[in-house]
Amino acid sequence: MAYLANWPPALKVINLGSEVFARSMRQQGATVYQVRWEPPARGKVELIKILDRLIGREDIEEANRQALERYHAAQPVLIGIGWAREVIPGLKEHMLLHAGPPITWDRMSGPLRGAIIGAILFEGWAKTPQEAERLASREIEYSPCHEHASVGPMAGVVSPSMPVFIVENKTHGNRAYCPLNEGLGKVLRYGAYSPEVLERLKWMGDVLAPVLGKAIELAGGVDLKSLIAQALYMGDEVHNRNKAATSLFIRAIAPYILETGYPLSDLRRVLEFMNGNDHFFLNLSMPAAKAMLEAAHGIPKSTIVTVMSRNGTEFGIKVSGLGDRWFTGPAQRVKGLYFPGFTEEEANPDIGDSAITETAGLGGFAMAAAIPIVQFVGGTPEDALEFSRRMYSITAGENRFFTLPVLGFRGTATGIDIRKVVETGILPQINTGIAHKEPGIGQVGAGLVNPPWECFEKALLAFAEQYT
């Protein structure tokens, strides 16, 4: 005989749809959980059908568990500094790495072009910007950082003579590379290439890199994972706010800097340089995130995103179970706060590999740890919590190491699942800097941005095709 389970039901109601009914049920004293609802997959019936086939499939769930397990098991440690040409796999002479998915010179945005010109001048391949530009359009080979186990903030240009951090994942042995942070203002990563920019780069190679490299060696490496976890408790989300992490890093490395044996004036400048740059640690949180995510890449049938990145023209993602393919869409406008004298019209679309932090459950996914950042978009502290909270709807899991005290020490949302992004229409929340669209000007603000929906849609279609 038929019977009803859970009857009579608890008078707690989940309301999907009109809030009129939620109000009237509350009026009657019921507990109502209003769900923010919108048509799944942006209302596209074909995609919904695919989702229905792919959601709840045990083999996919298992693959995602595996990918997340590998991510969690990874232990990124800063082990040293090396020359890009010597350590970055596949980096050839006359090749420049850049942020984001592959792109050709003719489609590059202003800041990326500027950084390319700067890198050519820095390498001494050309004497003048004009000459560099000619070279850039013909003789330079371009390749995404991400295809060389590397990441670079903003333009993300890496040239063979640049020093790079080497981060090793001690668990799985893979390494990730990232150039050293140049500071704020006119810097190469924002497309500036004036003499002061090139001089600073030279000093970084001549002094900063040897001193810091030696110190790291003396320290026996720096455990970045626990450093990031601590920084989250001190107000950073290690993408747009790196104050605490930079301080922690200096605290960890300073004693060894003193032991390097370089002249005191150099040591002083090195410490001042790091201390004067709140974002110094960004170039460490990024390769740390990259090293962890690389370990989670390449698990067949996994729908987890392992790369999110932008080149200023396009936004691209990679998915663990979909190999080397990029799935791209147009880079979006950043909504944010502009430095005095700049406006939204002057902003370049979203650019940089730094969204690797969000991919790893940091950045916007940990905004609840760095509430002041919400001021970039004129929001309230509640908004900051909500930004991070929303991300749980699109991830496969919660972080075991990076936790958010204000959310009851809940782990940050981690492991973006393309199925969930397409289904819910909720896009990953990215905190980022804003570059001027013209080369050579630099940073003009900071704010919030989302990936374009298309890249997740394309990835899902490709996944459905590969794994039916």
Add this chain to the structure above:
Amino acid sequence: MFKRITVRYNSYYDSVTLMSLTQEIQKLPGIREALVGMATDLNKESLKGMGFYTPEVEKAAATDLLIALGAESEEALYEAEELIEEKLSPRVRSRAAGQAEIYNSLEEAVLEGAGIAAISVPGVYAAREARKALEHGLHVFLFSDNVSLEEEVMVKKLAQEKGLLVMGPDCGTAVIGGLGLGFANKVRAGHIGIVAAAGTGLQQVLTVIDRLGEGVTHAIGTGGRDLRQEVGGITTSLALEMLEQDENTKVKVVISKPPAPEVREKVVRALEEGTKPAVVCFMGEMGGEDRGKVKFAGSLEEAAVLACSIVSGKEGSLYYQEKDIEELARELTGGRPVRGYLRGLYCGGTLCDETLTFLAHKGIPVYSNVAWEPELLLKSPEESRAHSCLDLGDDYFTRGRPHPMLEPGLRVPRYLKEAQDEEVAILLFDVVLGFGCHPDPAGVTAEAVREAARIARQAGRQLIQIAVLVGTEGDPQGLREQEKVLREAGATVLYSNYAAAQLVARLIQGSLSG
């Protein structure tokens, strides 16, 4: 004219919110035309008609918001946009005011230990959400309409497997353990358990039960197609079984349109084989002989009366006796015969059905947009003819507009149009109260009643206006206040639709004989 079309990408609002907002914007001074809606095919089509079609509109998806405005001045445009901006950011405000939190997904909300999912999302997506809710062990109240029959069968079979109830689709009303879902009246707890197809029929029964001093255990909606052959009464059977086992339920009531014969037999047999007395009201059948424990009511009012008398053990009688109706008819006509037609404008579909059935039974042919007899189907729902009764909640009228239960004021223009028709002598309408309904349905209609009376007076015509007031003392709108407003405007107010139908018949046939 100043025109502007804005596409706001990826910002979804539910249609009730947007349609009400559009109404509000259209009323602003200086605004000639307005559409605030999601970029559905339907809305895109409307924009084409309004001359607002752009490549951006073409590209927009169902989760993109379209704001199209035509105004007499740039300022009017700006003011409308300001208002839209303000109205569409209540979430931020409600959060600031420390109100209830909004969940990002069903999955997230499930963790809170809910028992029921109430779903009122657009029909094409509703079955999918219902399925997810069932998979999480939730009973489902499915308010959404436009769910396909195949999908209904699919979710109901899944529910059956899991021992869960799917109330709906297109279920307007339910009362579960005292909690009203959808459009529901405040009724006291008691011993009557109800299983009903849709909305206003159930509301009518609930309100009469409440007036008679009795109460309900559960009132379970099933959706209008549950007793179709394809669905086979899955929800009805489960609900009846539950009422059978429910200790507090002493009598079972079933209300529905006439079901498929086999399913009808199955339902009646289940009631016969149960241990409790039962009352059945199949709309359109006008009652019938008792079968064992099962009594057949000829109207919604009678179903309520029979159920109450079973519980109380006292002989019940209809709320309005025949002599009451006769007296009322005399009062209204002052002895003069009524010469002219009836025009009924209903928000509640089942109430409209009941009136059509009763008048047909009395030999009075009534045209309608929902007539069962093809020859009585109105060619255009926009044009009444002879005696006509309209279900304004029918798809034709609700496409791109809110349901009249939410916005009863939408029928005012039509009401006045009917009042201007010289051949019309009787106007009939329902005013439905309860949680989820419009906060002041009498108020938004009373002005039209007054205006109609003025029109008739000026033309020296007789015009009788009858309001069916469906509500209880406990309803948030205030039953007495609503009645007062209607009476003061000049309407005759009845609490039973069946009584109203009887009165109409008496008035019309009185005129025929006189």
